[in-house]
Amino acid sequence: MSAVSKVVLGVSVVLTLSTVTAVHLKQTWDRQRLHEGVVRDLERLERKKENLRLLEEQRTLTRQLEDERRRSVHRTTPTTEQ
Secondary structure (H helix, E strand, C coil): CCHHHHHHHHHHHHHHHHHHHHHHHHHHHHHHHHHHHHHHHHHHHHHHHHHHHHHHHHHHHHHHHHHHHHHHHHHHCCCCCC
């Protein structure tokens, strides 16, 4: 085997190993990012559920307050009979 062919073989082996390593690292990075995306989505869904619960609670409180105001206005309004 000549010196040139040994160099070419060595460079080919190094490039191949580098490529395989780079692809493996990129796949690992991509898999990690996908997992983080799922975690973020689950957190977002939890926040949305909590926001909807709070909104419904606010609606209920608003209805109660409006009912109380209406009752209060009816009680305090003097009736004038002539």
